[in-house]
Amino acid sequence: MKRVFVLTLVSLCALLGYTSCTHKEEEKEEEVKYQVTSPLQRDTTITNDYVSQIHSIQHIELRALEKGYLEKIYVDEGQYVKKGQLMFKILPIQYQAELLKAQAEANFVDVEFKNTKLLADSNIVSKNELALAKAKLDKAKAEVSVAQIHLGFTEVRAPFDGIMDHFQVRLGSLINEGDLLTTLSDNSKMWVYFNVPEAEYLNYKTHAQEENLQHVNLLMANQRVYDHSGVVQAIEADFNNETGNIAFRATFPNPNGLLRHGETGNIQMTLPMKNALIIPQKATFEVLEKKYVYIVDKDNKIRSREITVAAEMPHIFVVRSGLTKDDKILLEGLRQVKENEKIQYTFVKPASVISNLSLYAE
Numbered sequence: 001m002k003r004v005f006v007l008t009l010v011s012l013c014a015l016l017g018y019t020s021c022t023h024k025e026e027e028k029e030e031e032v033k034y035q036v037t038s039p040l041q042r043d044t045t046i047t048n049d050y051v052s053q054i055h056s057i058q059h060i061e062l063r064a065l066e067k068g069y070l071e072k073i074y075v076d077e078g079q080y081v082k083k084g085q086l087m088f089k090i091l092p093i094q095y096q097a098e099l100l101k102a103q104a105e106a107n108f109v110d111v112e113f114k115n116t117k118l119l120a121d122s123n124i125v126s127k128n129e130l131a132l133a134k135a136k137l138d139k140a141k142a143e144v145s146v147a148q149i150h151l152g153f154t155e156v157r158a159p160f161d162g163i164m165d166h167f168q169v170r171l172g173s174l175i176n177e178g179d180l181l182t183t184l185s186d187n188s189k190m191w192v193y194f195n196v197p198e199a200e201y202l203n204y205k206t207h208a209q210e211e212n213l214q215h216v217n218l219l220m221a222n223q224r225v226y227d228h229s230g231v232v233q234a235i236e237a238d239f240n241n242e243t244g245n246i247a248f249r250a251t252f253p254n255p256n257g258l259l260r261h262g263e264t265g266n267i268q269m270t271l272p273m274k275n276a277l278i279i280p281q282k283a284t285f286e287v288l289e290k291k292y293v294y295i296v297d298k299d300n301k302i303r304s305r306e307i308t309v310a311a312e313m314p315h316i317f318v319v320r321s322g323l324t325k326d327d328k329i330l331l332e333g334l335r336q337v338k339e340n341e342k343i344q345y346t347f348v349k350p351a352s353v354i355s356n357l358s359l360y361a362e
Helices: 002-030 093-121 127-152 198-211 350-355
Strands: 033-037 040-063 068-073 086-090 155-157 162-164 180-197 215-220 230-235 245-253 264-280 284-287 290-296 302-313 316-321 344-347
Touching: 040 215, 040 302, 040 350, 086 180, 093 127, 180 198, 180 264, 198 245, 198 264, 215 245, 264 302, 264 350
Parallel strands: 033 344
Antiparallel strands: 040 180, 040 264, 068 086, 086 155, 162 180, 180 245, 215 230, 215 264, 230 245, 264 316, 284 290, 290 302, 302 316
C-alpha cells in the first residue's frame, strides 16, 4: 500500500512538472515580440534608368555623285578627317573633256558676241541680234559652269570634321551615281535617345518647369557612369500608342571621343519626390508578382495589404499607393506570422529604421 502511494505521488509530481513546463513554454511563445514600424514620410530623390541608343550629332552616308572608276583613296578607315579634306577621286577624264568642250564653245560664242556688238554699235545689225548673241554667250558660260560642277563631283570631300567608317568600295571599283562609299560621323557631341512612360513624362515636365531639372547621366555598357552629364534638349511631339512611351533626346559632350555612334547604355534621370512614403524592402513580400505588407490593426492583428511601388532604391521602396504615414507595418518575421494572427510588438521609429539601412535618401 505504501509502495502504491509512493508511485502515485511520483506520477503526480511528474504530471505537475510537465504541466508547469508546458505552461512556461506557452508563456515564452506568447512573450515573442515583433518589430513594427511606419512608413517614413520625407522629401527624397529617385533615379530612373532608361535603355538608350547613342548617336553621333551628325552621321551621314557619303555617296558618289558621278559614274566612273575609283581612281584614288586618300583616307583610311577609322581616320579623323577635317572639313573639306579630299577623300576619294573618281577617274575624271570624261568630265575633263566635257569641260574643255564647253569652254571652247563659250570662247567661240564670245567672239561672235563681240563681233555682233561692234556691228550693233555701228547700226549695221539690230539690237535684237545683239540680244540673241548675248543670250548664246550666257548659255555657253552656263554650260561651262555645269561641266565644272560635274568635274568637281569626281572629288569627294569631307562635308564636316568627323571619323571615317569602313569602306564600301575598293580602289579601281566601277562606281555608279549614288553608290555608297562610306559613312562619316561627327562625334564632338552625342545624341542619346531614350523612351519615357507617360506618367514619368508628366512628373518630369512638372519638375523641369519648377526646378529646371534637365541634366541626366549616362551609364555605359561597362557599368561605369560617363564622366560628363547630358542635357535633355528635345522631346518628340507624339506618344507611341503601342508602348505608351515618348522619346527624349539628351545631348552629351564627347571631348575625348569615347562615345561612338551605335553604342548603347542607360540614361539615369533623377527627379525629386515631395512627401514620399519610404519603407524598407525587407518589410514586403510578393504574391503573383504583386507586392504586399503586413499591417498591424488596432487590435494588434496581422492583415496583408497590397501596395504599389513608385520607385526602387537600394534597400527601400517608395510607395505610390496602399499605405499612409500612420499605418503600422510588420518589419521582421514575415514568415512567422499568419493572416489575422494577434501579435505583441515593439514599435521602432521610422527614422531609426531607415537610418540603419544603406540607402540614399535626402
